[in-house]
Amino acid sequence: MFVQAIVAHAKMTADQSRKFSFLLFFYCMSSSFSIPKRITIASRESLLAMWQAKHIRQCLNQLYPQTEVNILGMTTKGDQILDKSLSKIGGKGLFIKELEQALEDGRADIAVHSMKDMPMNVPEGFILAAITEREDPRDAFVSNQYENLEELPSGSIVGTSSLRRESQLRAQFPHLNVNPLRGNVQTRLRKLDEGQYAAIILAAAGLKRLELSDRITALLNPEQSLPAVGQGALGIECRHDRPDLVALLQPLHHQKTAYCVKAERAMSRVLGGSCQIPLGAFAEIENNQLKLRGFVASPDGTQFVRDTVSGNLESGEDMGKNMAQNLIAQGADKILAAIETQHSW
Numbered sequence: 001m002f003v004q005a006i007v008a009h010a011k012m013t014a015d016q017s018r019k020f021s022f023l024l025f026f027y028c029m030s031s032s033f034s035i036p037k038r039i040t041i042a043s044r045e046s047l048l049a050m051w052q053a054k055h056i057r058q059c060l061n062q063l064y065p066q067t068e069v070n071i072l073g074m075t076t077k078g079d080q081i082l083d084k085s086l087s088k089i090g091g092k093g094l095f096i097k098e099l100e101q102a103l104e105d106g107r108a109d110i111a112v113h114s115m116k117d118m119p120m121n122v123p124e125g126f127i128l129a130a131i132t133e134r135e136d137p138r139d140a141f142v143s144n145q146y147e148n149l150e151e152l153p154s155g156s157i158v159g160t161s162s163l164r165r166e167s168q169l170r171a172q173f174p175h176l177n178v179n180p181l182r183g184n185v186q187t188r189l190r191k192l193d194e195g196q197y198a199a200i201i202l203a204a205a206g207l208k209r210l211e212l213s214d215r216i217t218a219l220l221n222p223e224q225s226l227p228a229v230g231q232g233a234l235g236i237e238c239r240h241d242r243p244d245l246v247a248l249l250q251p252l253h254h255q256k257t258a259y260c261v262k263a264e265r266a267m268s269r270v271l272g273g274s275c276q277i278p279l280g281a282f283a284e285i286e287n288n289q290l291k292l293r294g295f296v297a298s299p300d301g302t303q304f305v306r307d308t309v310s311g312n313l314e315s316g317e318d319m320g321k322n323m324a325q326n327l328i329a330q331g332a333d334k335i336l337a338a339i340e341t342q343h344s345w
């Protein structure tokens, strides 16, 4: 059987060969690790997080019909503190610490996160076992009265708590007022519907997953609103000492998305990436090349540095680091230093 497989391999196209190697890898892994009887997924309790966890549960059910998959819903610090902007209370880590604690204690095996909410450095003892195929990475303009950003009259209130969205809005539409807007997707839509805002900006991916696509008034292209690092992709995390789970999750890993997200995260990591800084990075694959766009801005949008780089699919890490250096050379470090002093008191 093995000799036949080698002969068959020699006749395959590059694409078939890649799939073959993957299957062989998976076969070897699954034969040396037994597939667990039960897998518990740790998830935040918001509707969006639960949708995401259920989506992964469904994929696992299809792949491993004999395995029982449970979801452990948890409330995180980030979900509890709703009256302060995320950038003021400490950023991304707040949404994932409790989930990592559950992995550590063995209460759960894997945690499903929005890649956008994952800190740039995965804490020691944990790994990102799989990155799933990206949903629509764009930001969405949502309004009950206006068709697009251009139509908003001077002084209109636009809701977002993301410094990335705020700086881009202010740079292009200095006549608009940007006001904080926190809470889960439903809460944000409710605040819009109550009339507190003329429009709000949300990730298209979240709205689509929650079957709220009909609330999207317009999709913003990357020139209007460059997406956040990892936006639209899901990350599945587990403990470093669980290679059995890593092997089991490989069919959910989407390599093209992973190339893109790797480049975006490398750029953000060098610049100290968190949601405390107005930064965006977005990579796409065009003609088998990776194209990475990024920016850093002051929150008021008056200072803005941007860059675009292209390279091999596998050079994302270097591309991201180089872009960060290019942005620093253009003054990103001064923009960031000014933001830090504002936040220190």
Ligand SMILES: NCc1[nH]cc(CCC(=O)O)c1CC(=O)O
Pocket (backbone or CB within 6 Å): 114, 115, 116, 117, 185, 201, 202, 203, 204, 205, 206, 230, 231, 232, 233, 234
């Ligand atoms: N910050 C919360 C968050 N984290 C991920 C998403 C959207 C889904 C995704 O990017 O995969 C959202 C909501 C939003 O920004 O509107």
